[in-house]
Amino acid sequence: MNIKSLLLGSAAALAAVSGAQAADAIVAAEPEPMEYVRVCDAFGTGYFYIPGTETCLKIGGYIRVDFKGGDVLGQDATNPAASDNGDTYGTRTRAMLRFQTATDTEYGALKTYAQIEANRNNNTGVDTNLAHGYIEFAGLLIGYTDSLFAGGYIGGGYAANDYILVNYDGSARTQIRYTYGDVDNGFSFTAGLEDPSDASGLGFDGETANTYVPNVVGGLSYSAGGFQAFLVGGYDAVVEEGAIKGRINATFGAFSAFVMAGWNTDGDTQNAYAQWGGDWAVWLGAQYQATDKLAIYTDVNFMDEGVRSDGTVGGNAGTVEVTVGASYAVVPGFTITPEVVYVSDYSDFGGEDANDWGGFLRFQRSF
Numbered sequence: 001m002n003i004k005s006l007l008l009g010s011a012a013a014l015a016a017v018s019g020a021q022a023a024d025a026i027v028a029a030e031p032e033p034m035e036y037v038r039v040c041d042a043f044g045t046g047y048f049y050i051p052g053t054e055t056c057l058k059i060g061g062y063i064r065v066d067f068k069g070g071d072v073l074g075q076d077a078t079n080p081a082a083s084d085n086g087d088t089y090g091t092r093t094r095a096m097l098r099f100q101t102a103t104d105t106e107y108g109a110l111k112t113y114a115q116i117e118a119n120r121n122n123n124t125g126v127d128t129n130l131a132h133g134y135i136e137f138a139g140l141l142i143g144y145t146d147s148l149f150a151g152g153y154i155g156g157g158y159a160a161n162d163y164i165l166v167n168y169d170g171s172a173r174t175q176i177r178y179t180y181g182d183v184d185n186g187f188s189f190t191a192g193l194e195d196p197s198d199a200s201g202l203g204f205d206g207e208t209a210n211t212y213v214p215n216v217v218g219g220l221s222y223s224a225g226g227f228q229a230f231l232v233g234g235y236d237a238v239v240e241e242g243a244i245k246g247r248i249n250a251t252f253g254a255f256s257a258f259v260m261a262g263w264n265t266d267g268d269t270q271n272a273y274a275q276w277g278g279d280w281a282v283w284l285g286a287q288y289q290a291t292d293k294l295a296i297y298t299d300v301n302f303m304d305e306g307v308r309s310d311g312t313v314g315g316n317a318g319t320v321e322v323t324v325g326a327s328y329a330v331v332p333g334f335t336i337t338p339e340v341v342y343v344s345d346y347s348d349f350g351g352e353d354a355n356d357w358g359g360f361l362r363f364q365r366s367f
Contacts, residue, residue: 037049037051040056040102042056042102042104043056043058043102043109043111044058046058046059046060047100047102054103055101055102055103056101056102056103057099057101058098058099058100058101058102059097059098059099059100060100060366060367061095061097061098061366061367062094062095062096062364062365062366062367063093063095063096063364063365064092064093064094064095064096064362064363064364064365065091065092065093065094065362065363065364066090066091066092066093066094066160066360066361066362067089067090067091067360067361067362068089068090068091068358068359068360068361069088069089069090069358069359070089070355070357070358070359071346071350071355071356071357071358072164072341072342072343072350072355072356072358073090073161073164073341073358073360074088074089074090074358075088075089075090075122077090077350077358078164078165090121091121091122091123092119092120092121092122093119093120094117094118094119095117095118096115096116096117096131097115097116098114098116099112099113099114099115100112100113100114105137107137107138108137108138108139109136109137110135110136110137111135111136111137112134112135112136113132113133113134114130114132114133115130115131115132115133116129116130116131117129117131130144132144132145132146132172133145139178139179139180140176140177140178141175141176141177141179141192142175142176143174143175144173144174144175145172145173145175146171146172147171147172147173147194147217147234147272147273148175148177148190148192148194148217148218148219148232148234149217149219149232149233149234149243150171151172153183153190153219153221153230153232154219154230154232154245154247154260155230155247155249155258156168157258157283157285157299157323158285158286158287158297158299158325159285159297159299159323159325159339159341160325160337160339160360160362161323161339161341163301163321164318164321164341164343164358165276165277165303165306165317165321165349166283166302166303166318166319166321167276171272171275173194173195173215174194175192175193175194175195175217176192176193177190177192177193177217178190178191182223183221183223184223185223185224186222186223186224187221187222188220188221188222188223189218190219190220190221191216191217191218192216192217192218193214193215193216193217194216194217194234194272195214195215196211196213196215196236196237196238211237211238214237215234215235215236215237215238216235216237217232217234217235217273218232218233219231219232219233226250226251226252226256227248227249227250227251228247228248228249228250229246229247229248230246230247231245231246232244232245232246233245234272234273235273236271236272236273238271238272239266239269239271239272241264241265241266241269241271241274242265242271242273242274243262243263243264243265243271243273243274244262244263245260245261245262245263245273246260246261246262247259247260247261248260254288254289254290255286255287255288255289256286256287256289257284257285257286257287258283258284259282259283259284260282260283260284261280261281261282261283262274262276262280262281263279263280264276264279264280267279267280276303277303277305277306277318277319278303278304278305279305280303281301281302281303281304282302282303283299283300283301283302284299284300285297285298285300286298292329293328293329293330294326294327294328294329295326295327295328296325296326297324297325297326297327298322298323298324298325299322299323300320300321300322300323301320301321302319302320303318303319304319305319306318306319306349316344316345316348317345317346317348317349318343318344318345318346318348318349319344319345320343320344321341321342321343321344322341322342323339323340323341324339324340325337325338325339325340325360326338326339333365333367334363334364334365334366335362335364335366336361336362336363336364337360337362337364338359338361338362339359339360339361340357340358340359340360341357341358341359341360342356342358343356343358344356
């Protein structure tokens with residue numbers, strides 16, 4: 001009887017202890033669901049959603065190494081004040097990062113674009129700059145990027161060296177502009193105001209941007225299939241002159257070409273838009289995609305009057321430029337680009353001993 005009572009008491013005690021332990025047990029919380037990066041293909045390849053948001057982000061860039069030599073491409077080649085004008089070779093290494101965002105809204109896509117570049121030229125100090133930084137929304141572009149007169153709108157040439165003396169005008173400026181229509185399909189119209197204080201947009205006459213009046217630009221375009229046409233105009237509020245430029249692009253299978261012409265309202269003075277010498281300039285270019293990896297191209301540029309070694313306009317110094325080059329994709333994302341460049345009468349610009357030829361070699365890894 002005593003043994004039975006002892007066993008029953010022990011069982012009751014164990015049950016009580018077990019119940020107490022069960023009540024006090026620590027239960028681990030379920031892990032929070034992890035939000036993996038999601039692909040955002042609504043705005044093209046390479047975009048992904050920033051976790052926790054509806055904003056899409058794309059990151060890219062390249063590492064580029066350039067070697068260039070000969071009188072028309074060497075160190076100080078386009079600096080007439082240099083005593084050893086271009087008689088050696090020059091190097092440049094560039095690291096570029098590009099950030100793009102896009103968000104769909106009830107008024108259309110809200111986008112941003114930023115491009116940051118760090119350059120080391122000829123083993124000197126690092127030059128870091130914001131090459132582009134702007135917002136796009138409902139047809140508006142606000143920020144710093146290439147002028148409407150050039151760059152991403154009307155475009156430049158095929159050559160890696162866009163120009164030597166016959167300038168395409170690739171100047172970037174802080175601006176606000178509005179585009180109606182699709183530049184890549186059908187008709188479009190664009191107009192804008194640009195900050196005139198960018199020193200690279202001033203002429204050689206010593207003018208400064210002491211004005212409240214912005215530069216004014218406008219353009220029209222038409223695109224259908226392999227054909228594109230552009231007409232742009234710009235007014236420089238500092239020197240109170242401007243320029244007009246027209247361009248036609250055509251693509252026929254593996255062959256593409258363009259012709260572009262510009263006119264300066266005052267051929268004796270360069271301005272923010274007519275950065276060539278004289279009244280007019282003409283640019284021609286052609287490219288043939290020989291294989292999936294190899295493209296062969298040439299650019300030929302002309303201007304009315306060259307620029308003398310003292311910086312004044314006149315004569316034949318550099319009035320004709322010819323570039324022949326090739327772009328070879330060794331593997332996806334890695335390209336080698338060699339070029340040969342000729343500039344007529346370069347001795348009038350670079351000194352009597354200067355030759356008219358130069359060479360260029362670029363290695364670029366894009367990602």
